[in-house]
Amino acid sequence: MADAETTAKTKKKADRTGFEPHIIGFLCNWCTYAGADLAGTSRIGYPTNIKAVRVPCSGRVDAMYVINALKNGADGVLVSGCHPGDCHYNQGNYYARRRFMILREIFSAMGINPERLQMSWCSAAEGAKWAQIVAQVTEKIRELGPFEGI
């Protein structure tokens, strides 16, 4: 956690060479988006690579969004919702979990590293966790390198 933060803060763009991944994040309105807001209010720093799209529920995220994000130049995608049992709509995150479990398998089978699709649970109270997730996902995708598929 501390490492991730320092990485984010010390590695100014000017000092960095190499690849900066583009990551798109689909965040559920009730938990993760609010958690990301909390990270902001608490001034917990993290890398700039992820840009968030606000959706009502992780269950709203169509598998095609992920595929199209990759198609259109994203290097990785993060879907983040409420913890199991906490979904504002009771069960959306459970459906999402199954959907992306399968999508990752489809990726594997078709030769796309499934790690390009990440999923997390992050509640509205977990600002610090959000920062950690961003750092972690950014690092993972950075290691995978740019996506030049589809």
Place this chain on the structure above:
Amino acid sequence: MEQLIQEAKKLLEENKVDVVIGYRSSPLPPFTRPAFIRRPEDCEQLVFNCGSVYNLTRYLIGLGEKPAIVVKGCEQRGLVVLEQENMLPRDSYLLIGVGCSGQVDERKLREGGFDRLPEQLSDELMADKCLYCDQHNTPDADIFVGDEVESVEPRTERYAGLDEFFAQDYEELYHHWTEVFSRCIRCYACRNICPLCYCEQCISYVNMPQWLPRSVADNNNYLFHMRRVLCMAGRCIDCGECERACPVDIPLRTLYKRIAQKIEGFFYGYRAGNNREQLPPLQDFNKDDSADFIL
């Protein structure tokens, strides 16, 4: 065969159905052609043999007539899926069950250099799906004609060879599939013949937003087929029609089966078409589903 003809006749004579959908012989035996029989006297044309390869259930949706249909054991699973998806109530057709001990694979026949079938359909010429078949006799049939096939031991595992094939690394797999899909001419035969592709408007035609670019350039075929894999996830019954219909020999079943294999592993042994009461995996969830991949 005689029983099939007699039963079909009876159905039409008694006006129980408007049409009997089955197979009739073709100029290229043992292959057959689909037959739509509406008059009792035409029933003599009906045949069933190892060349009755078509999955006739494709014709049922939007038929507008009350049909009786000849369905092989493996294809009946598709009817279960269609019933689950509210496309085809069970009482909208009469199911004529048959015993099938395997269907010939046109491609194997061709590649093997045979101009006609040997007396006994050997395993070498049999369609892959028949080699692991565990449903030789149509279940849930309203009328069963002919003899039941005694249980035949499956020759191969249901998912034989998949683990080995997919052990390749991502790069190899990616190159394999881009190359394979570069052959695709987007004739949509795979989609059109699939008994489970019944959308009013296929997403590949939608252009606001354009989910799937229509040109064959830019790896768009790969995208199209990825979407098809997604559509088939948890639904494909491996009737093999897509692969049979493909003019450029794309091994589509490999992908569909791989996902079916994963789904069976993840979701408590789920197999599409096994049980109408069991919700398809992507319309269902279990609080204890694996969460290993979640950060």
Place this chain on the structure above:
Amino acid sequence: MKWEIKTEDIHTSFRDEVEELSGESFGACYQCGKCSAGCPIAFAMDHGPTKIMRFCQLGMEDEVINSDTPWLCASCQACTTRCPREIDIAEVMDALRIIAKRRGIKPRTDPDIALFAEIFLSNLRWFGRIYELGLVGEFNLLSGRFFKDFGKAPAMFLKRKLALLPSNPFKWGKVREIFKKCEKMKEGEGRE
């Protein structure tokens, strides 16, 4: 009994050891007392099973392994059956006996209890089936009660209740093999 418990007393490995061996978790016990209430042998024990569970929760090793309670447990499972937290208390007692043995501690009030189990097992090891005259005889000899139950033996012989010779011979090699392998496994664990 210990009257003072300090931080370092609580953080011992004892609780873990018992939990590991018994497979039961002491966190589950809320000290309702039902085990002590229904224990048929509680009258003879120095601490009721509930207390033993409490001692384990607090890591009070000395109190537990020097207590008679585990040795006096008759394994009747009344406690296990009725426990509202579904803890297998009888299993905990078994574990405590084994741990006491590891430490070389014998039951304080009555060492014979442990002796009986030992003789029983050696009988089993050598004869495969329990040769009951041997068991009674050996037990009395070793426990120093030469004439205990002496009066009963003739009656039992007469009624052919006690067999004079070990039961019919059979392939008992397997039994010894099991004993040996179990011992080996235990040693293996000990080294880890």
Place this chain on the structure above:
Amino acid sequence: MARIGVFVCWCGSNIAGTVDVKKVAEEVSKLPYVVYSTDYKYMCSDPGQNMIKEAIKEHRLTGVVVSACSPRMHEVTFRRTVQEEGVNPYMMEMANIREHCSWVHDDMEEATEKAIELVRMAVAKAVELEPMEKIEVPVTKRALVIGGGIAGIQAALDIADGGVEVILVEKSPSIGGKMSQLDETFPTLDCSQCILTPKMVDAAQHPNIKIYSYAELEELDGFIGNFQARIRQKARSVDMELCNGCGDCWNKCPQKKIPSEFEAGMSDRAAIYVPFPQAIPNTPVIDRENCIYFQSGKCGVCAKICPTGAISYDQSDEFITEEVGAVVVATGYDLFNTDVIGEYGYGEIPDVISGLQFERLSSASGPTEGKIVRPSDGKKPEEVAFICCVGSRDDKYGRPYCSRICCMYTAKHAILLHHKSHGSQAYVFYIDVRAGGKGYEEFLRRATEEEGAIYMRGRVSRLYRDNGKVVVKGADTLSGAQIELHCDMVVLANGITASPGAEELARKLSISYDEYGFYSEAHPKLRPVETNTAGIYLAGCCQAPKDIPDSVSQASAAASKVLALFSGDFLTREPNIAEVNPFTCTGCFTCREVCPYDAIDEEEVTVHIDGKKVTRTIARVNLGKCQGCGICCAVCRSNAINLKGTKDLQIFRQIKAFTGSEKEKSDEPVGSKK
């Protein structure tokens, strides 16, 4: 053609300190459709908002992007702003460059770059935004209350007092519920019947309350504001209009050996009966299963003797449909069935009785007229043991939860024993005494200090008979002693379980319930009386075990929710719900399977396919039920269902805008890693 204005907020130095707001405004002005862009210190201030209004006028803006803080903070503010200038409020989109950008990054260059991307995404979405109108659903201002116990009565009275009609449905022959069976209530020892019966009468006489007793909810259709409740009025076999409640029938009924439910089996009733003298309505019912006439066709004594000819054997169940706008569920609880605890021998040892049976023994209106005697021989019990947590805090019997009332009613029983049976000794076996309510701890102290109850900390292991006594095998964990008492009577403090049929009712209402059958509130802390189904509220023990004051409080809370809902003629809801494209919907109803709110209805449409007219059944979204989660959209294979405000096209545009422009390639080629 969309004309978008972009307004970049400094938020003082909050944003401007890290993000080059000028540059952001300048960069985004180059985007297609953006006709105006500017920056300002505090966009949310009056001058800031006026700036937006002015720009709308001046530049004929069709859509607005405010690039500022989190939409969770000011979305409502800016929506109002644009609305005031005549632009549809849903044509405003926010880019979150504070919480998601300036506050979490400190490199200005990077933060500015990210801010530009965020605004670019917002603009892309704004281009595709559509005007939306809030949904107005008409409200039927009538309420249904299910369950006529104290919670149901209280909710009904409060709603009725608010001027709203209430339908009160009770499944037993009389309202009153469990509270009517109690003797005195803790911690004040006031008589339960004395405080309850006036409320029952109030409910019966209230002009706004219609009571269906001996009736059950059969089916509930519709949605918030517009429910149709189908109620089954079970056949009473007695004409309520004609009956004057004289009592001749139950006095003369030859079948009198039926254990009385009201007396907890401590005495018998006739086959035609009112459950208790103060019952409301005071009209008997015939218990057909035990009636000689219904079982053998012979008898008919009650019909012969009835002076008003009210007996009607050929009555059958009737169904009534009531239109209501809200539902309060107050179906109460049941006592834990102690039969299953073999070691306590309840049902086999006559002097082992339940807590409710003790209430009836102690009640002045009970079978013994308040004399506490033991059931086996009618003698005064000298030694009485009370056992707490019977069927509570017990994983073995699947009841790990605390029933919340037993500690206190047991203390009350000990006190009542001391009052009514002089010289009798109460022993209370407990694990922990939970006395968290107002005056509860003091009440407990009273039991031990003034009323002589002996408390022993230990769960009893077994009860068995020995020469006319009941042996209690217990323990006192505080002293470590095993305890064996020879008692005359043992009272089990049964815990609370969900009422029988709770799950079935939940399915009818489509509300959720926990593993024990208690109904789930919408939020455990902040929405404790709502359910997940809009318009359905909870009161009393059907939600979780609670005592009378808590049940009454929750009932009043539920009533106030209902009254608030009925305060307008329409229910206004946010418009971001799902909608079906009738041309592309295939009718597979995958959406219905995944909808958590049962908000997908069926609709028949006729379309032309290949020149043929085809009638198809497709999905339609129920405006009242849909909550806008969008799960349906993600599972629709033909993407025929879409979520307003988060449409596929809008998201797709955001995806494109994020990556579509100058995708940065790394300086070194990394190879085509997959």
Place this chain on the structure above:
Amino acid sequence: MKYSYYPGCSMHSTAAEFESSFRFVAGVLGMELTEVEDWFCCGATPAHITDPLLGLALPTQNLLQARPTGLDVATTCAACYNRLKTANRVALEKPKKREALAQILGEEYKGEIPVRHILDIFVNDVGVDNIQRNVLFPLNGLRVASYYGCLLTRPPEVADFDDVENPVTMDKIVEALGGVALEWPFKTECCGASFSLSRSDIVGRLAGEIMRYAKQAGAECIAVACPLCQSNLDLRQKEASEYEGVEFNMPILYITQLMAVAYGGGGKDVGLGKAIVNAESVVHRVFGHRGSERVER
């Protein structure tokens, strides 16, 4: 009805009469028994309190030896029943232990062989009707306290054929034989058999209470279905009487002995003379004085 039969050590020595009467009764009821090949001791309580793994390995190996027949394993002794059932449960539910056992025994056992106590078989396979149909000499209202002991029904997850606190299978059999099954509270209280040799003081008290309650209920004899219960209650009756201060003289009989009596078994089959406390009174109640010759001298 075919079963594998696991007698257990006692059946060949102290409980010889249990064995003989059971085999007789099984014959009458048409049960075919095949003794588990080369069975050996299940380890009873001493094994599992010394080394839990040993306590599982012994019964599991026995079950492995019973496996080839594919039949349910019938056992008479409550301790054996408990150990074998526990082995089954572990094999089914605890994969780690199952592996460890496979390592020791060289063969994996997956808990596939059902283990049944003969009471379970009598009531659920043979059926009370069948038990009644074969009665030649009804027990004539003999008042029997059925004593199940602790291991026959506990823990309920392991021993699952009867109610854990108030078992009734033996009572049903007694009623079917024409006896009177007594309602009494100590059906499942521990008799302390594991201290039979080492702590006769404890046993005296436990057995004494059991006998006191049986006597109080009006029992003429106690019926048991476990060799340990029988020998303990029978052997320690002196200590029990001393503890309670009453001379009990309570015959302790196996349920199969009562069945054998009712089915007209010969003296050798019934084995009434084997008990230390004279059971003649029971025979008199059933046959009057004609029955004396049935008691084996």
